[in-house]
Amino acid sequence: MCGIAGAYYFNDKQVAQQDVLKKMCDTLVHRGPDAEGFFCEKNTSLGQRRLKIIDLEGGKQPMFNEDGQVAIVFNGEIYNFLELKQELTNKGHVFSNRSDTEAIIHAYEEWGEDSVRHLRGMFAYVIWDKRKKQLFMARDRIGKKPLYFYRDKEKFVFASEIKAILQHPDIDKEIDSCAVMDYFMLGYVPGEKSIFKNIRKLKAGHFGVINSQGVKIHEYWDIAFSPIVEAQDEAKEGILKELDEAVRVRLISDVPLGAFLSGGVDSSSVVAMMARSKKEAVVTNSVGFTENAYNELPYADEVAKLFKCDHHRYIVQPKALDILEKLSWHYDEPFADSSAVPTYYVSEMARQNVTVALSGDGGDENFAGYRRYGVEIKTNDARKMIPGFLRKTLILGLAGIYPKADWLPRIFRGKTTLKNLSKDFEHSFFNSMVYLNNDLDKVFFNKEFVSSLAGYSSYSVFEEYYEKAKHLDPVSKLQYVDMKTYLVDDILVKVDRASMAVSLEVRCPILDHKFMEYIASIKSGLKLRGSRGKYIFKDALKQILPDDIIYRTKQGFALPVKEWLRNEIKNYAYDVIFNDPFLKNYLNMENLKKMWNNHQNGISDHSSKIWNVLMFALWKKRFLE
Numbered sequence: 001m002c003g004i005a006g007a008y009y010f011n012d013k014q015v016a017q018q019d020v021l022k023k024m025c026d027t028l029v030h031r032g033p034d035a036e037g038f039f040c041e042k043n044t045s046l047g048q049r050r051l052k053i054i055d056l057e058g059g060k061q062p063m064f065n066e067d068g069q070v071a072i073v074f075n076g077e078i079y080n081f082l083e084l085k086q087e088l089t090n091k092g093h094v095f096s097n098r099s100d101t102e103a104i105i106h107a108y109e110e111w112g113e114d115s116v117r118h119l120r121g122m123f124a125y126v127i128w129d130k131r132k133k134q135l136f137m138a139r140d141r142i143g144k145k146p147l148y149f150y151r152d153k154e155k156f157v158f159a160s161e162i163k164a165i166l167q168h169p170d171i172d173k174e175i176d177s178c179a180v181m182d183y184f185m186l187g188y189v190p191g192e193k194s195i196f197k198n199i200r201k202l203k204a205g206h207f208g209v210i211n212s213q214g215v216k217i218h219e220y221w222d223i224a225f226s227p228i229v230e231a232q233d234e235a236k237e238g239i240l241k242e243l244d245e246a247v248r249v250r251l252i253s254d255v256p257l258g259a260f261l262s263g264g265v266d267s268s269s270v271v272a273m274m275a276r277s278k279k280e281a282v283v284t285n286s287v288g289f290t291e292n293a294y295n296e297l298p299y300a301d302e303v304a305k306l307f308k309c310d311h312h313r314y315i316v317q318p319k320a321l322d323i324l325e326k327l328s329w330h331y332d333e334p335f336a337d338s339s340a341v342p343t344y345y346v347s348e349m350a351r352q353n354v355t356v357a358l359s360g361d362g363g364d365e366n367f368a369g370y371r372r373y374g375v376e377i378k379t380n381d382a383r384k385m386i387p388g389f390l391r392k393t394l395i396l397g398l399a400g401i402y403p404k405a406d407w408l409p410r411i412f413r414g415k416t417t418l419k420n421l422s423k424d425f426e427h428s429f430f431n432s433m434v435y436l437n438n439d440l441d442k443v444f445f446n447k448e449f450v451s452s453l454a455g456y457s458s459y460s461v462f463e464e465y466y467e468k469a470k471h472l473d474p475v476s477k478l479q480y481v482d483m484k485t486y487l488v489d490d491i492l493v494k495v496d497r498a499s500m501a502v503s504l505e506v507r508c509p510i511l512d513h514k515f516m517e518y519i520a521s522i523k524s525g526l527k528l529r530g531s532r533g534k535y536i537f538k539d540a541l542k543q544i545l546p547d548d549i550i551y552r553t554k555q556g557f558a559l560p561v562k563e564w565l566r567n568e569i570k571n572y573a574y575d576v577i578f579n580d581p582f583l584k585n586y587l588n589m590e591n592l593k594k595m596w597n598n599h600q601n602g603i604s605d606h607s608s609k610i611w612n613v614l615m616f617a618l619w620k621k622r623f624l625e
Contacts (some may be wrong), residue, residue: 005021188490225521
């Protein structure tokens, strides 16, 4: 696991400077505290900070092929590198060390651009091909490892994190207004955008070629939902087989390895599979809260006891918010998922015991586990029963008398859900994902900012994927859109930045691309049964987990933001938000003050929106001041 950085100048008369490269890599020391390495040749530079995981002595980077014509800097882990080495050795390639990095080099020599399709793992890497005078960059299929780049007429600059790119002396730092809108709507900056207009992400499942002609980017993988597995017993057998394999290949490590354990079904299933494969006790790490509604520690303790784990636990106190400014630096962009706080703390605790941890991320996306899936499907079924010409008038009329509409089925009593009946399926799901709906966007932003966007809507982020999934059944369509947006740009960003902040590598078996491809072949009716998400996953796990863990009420890895904003961090949040004139460039501060007061007085719960603004203000403080 590493941090990588470098530059390429389109005019080969320009010279890459090692002092600039070192400054870039120095900002990534948390991603790789164990070693550093640099390569500079004419117009090209490659740099790396290394966290040693496999082949501790032989895996130094940048790494070269035998004749020095191919060089690589690599962040991630390749789980099938031993099989690749055998295959490539049979083809005549000669290996000089035990690292997975060298397998990528020889795969590139053998298969060129197609080599990325041979890799199983999480990765972001850049290869310098001296013969072709070009860079080749690639990012893993799901987007577990980040890769940002800046491009102008003169140069291409890349790094694992934005802060490293900003160390280059000639970077345009103009803010992307559309990205700001996306952030306030979604809580993260999605897709290929970043908060800076000229810094972009290489999207998950894509590779790029950079040479004197410019930059060309191509998609090499996409998840394909093809429901060919319909029998319940066959699906259960396949799930356990594929999960066991996905966990097993992630146990290769030359340093201590353990797991995150929340006590939920996803992380518990991973720990159960680890206990099957490991001779020694699995090292597990859990965090909880003093507020019982958010505390899952008793369930984690139960699972740890069941599998005789070496278990470690930590209580997150409100004082944990002392680290918010630190987190705003690690995330590079404004990031509003409050579970970044407990994720940081479980990572910090785990790092005291291990260098690698397996997590349960991905279960909800793979098996339709989010409550919103059931709500949207039922809403869509109800929508079909209402004639189109009556739908908007009737539903909005009901929403107007919402406080008295307790005669409606419980699932439709939420005002947002009721209004969603007047929208089409795609807009309804988008509305369920955003921080601002019910016309709040019209009073949340100032008019000048909205006018500057020239009609831009964050819905366009989802629209691209709705179109690609238009042939799918409704459940698969929602899963596909989630995988391409919320999963890659929220969940995986949260885990990567929080864990790498403390130099911890996190591996996600449930997001193994082969496991995901198998799950995508199971018919959606086995994933979402009525309003019960993860139906087939839970049924399969009965063989290895107790029912009280499998079927307990879902809590999620949430922070008690509502309570903390009214108590422990009230004054801190107020000072940060309302004493900074910068926010006036985007927000209607008068209306924001009303939202604050209504939240404090218990009239409304605006905690998610206030937290969103707080994290934006803290990002500005770290990156623009």
